[in-house]
Amino acid sequence: MNYTSATPRETVYLLSPEQIAGPYFRNPKLIRRNISEGQDGIPLVMRLAIVDSMTGEPVNGALVDIWHCNARGSYSGWSRINPDLEVDAGHIGAIARTDDDTYLRGGQFSDNKGMVRFTTIYPGFYAGRALHIHVAVRITGGNNYLEERHVAWVGQLYFPEVATRSVLSAKEYKGRSVSPLSNEQDHFYENMGGDASTLAVHSIGRDTTEDGFFAHTTIGIDTFAVSTQIRPEDFDKYTV
Template sequence: MGHDHEGQRVSRRRMIAGIGSLGLGGLIAACTGQPVTTSTGESVTPQATTAQDLTSLFDGANTCTLTPATTAGPYYFDADKVRADIREDREGVRLRVAVKVQDSGSCRPIKDAVVEIWHCDAGGLYSGAEAMSRGGGALSASSPDLDPQDDERYLRGAQVTNADGVVEFTTIWPGWYRGRCVHIHAMVHVSDARVLTTQMMFDEALNDRVLAGRPYAARGERDTRNDGDGIFRDEMLMKVTPDGDGYVGAIVLAADPDGDSG
């Protein structure tokens, strides 16, 4: 819960609004205990907000095995979007993503970790890199992170884990692009370090079902499935169940909080 400079409690709504104005850098600073003040003059302490108790989603998904690490891919950058709903105007099947972050050594949840996710839309495009994800443009060799090429920021966002190590996002089922299976990128920050960069994948029967409908079907037949993807690992599969007009996917990410994947 946030406090102002006199130590008075601020409303939850104002706290969440204040966190949203911090951006990723400010959010990470707040999670390290550094004083962070919003534009309204309030000091805030970020915490995850979830629609319901998500504990049952992680049944059978708990692991203390270090989650496989990957590169951030060609389209990562700090989108400066601290939010749970990352859809913006993107059409697609609704997907709630529940992520639990835990210490790979102790199996304990990691509180106040910052989790970022990003992925392509139903047409295979990444925000900030639309032209590049259509096959145009080139990456800078001087930085591992992308210099954004446009002003779009859809399907990108960050949240802070609660006391159970959990964050929740609302997004859409990702589309696909040439050479890759269907996936979501994730990055975990503890203090000011990137301790895990990984990806999350889906059962192919569900991919077939979702991608056969609108707006995904307009992309045609995809060229790469899980078993043909060089990055895919079984540990990256989300546990997915129906959720109203969409799905909810849960995964445990086990990270070394003293490590650095960046």
């Protein structure tokens, strides 16, 4: 089933809107496609195309990091934070880490078509937010790529409401004391270009969502930009 609008979008490579990195950014230096680490949830296969917003050409060799919460709303590194209570969604380093877990985090290098692919689970939610996945794109050079700090773009990717409703009815996501915000209720979605950051989502199975989803989008970046959302000095913070 296709959960995306039936009206096709014209292919125009504009600069994708940036959004905050939030307090749960880490730099675990994990280059891997499958980031699930056995976490329970509905499978999600995600493909991102990274393009140069100035030329429309694919960006080859960019390091694309993603991170998101599990089905119950917890982030690795902060697994002991209660996801049913709202926290300060501010800057990197605002919340002390509670553990060294690394589930649902990882990076891939874009290929010569600008593509990266991840295998993960459909994220859950935590209090005060809609469902989303964080993304950071680093421009790399030389051999010491895992130490690269040139972050060109930081954003969040959102999900169509119809797909999300079907996922939240699954047993792995049910039984919470709070409800997620809709996209339109989410402050960051509404005020930081969330509509332009919504994934196209398709169910993999013909008659059920249990087989999982395929999601994709194109991210337009300025390869010469230096993001203010993850700065070079943020990599030195004790929480990272």
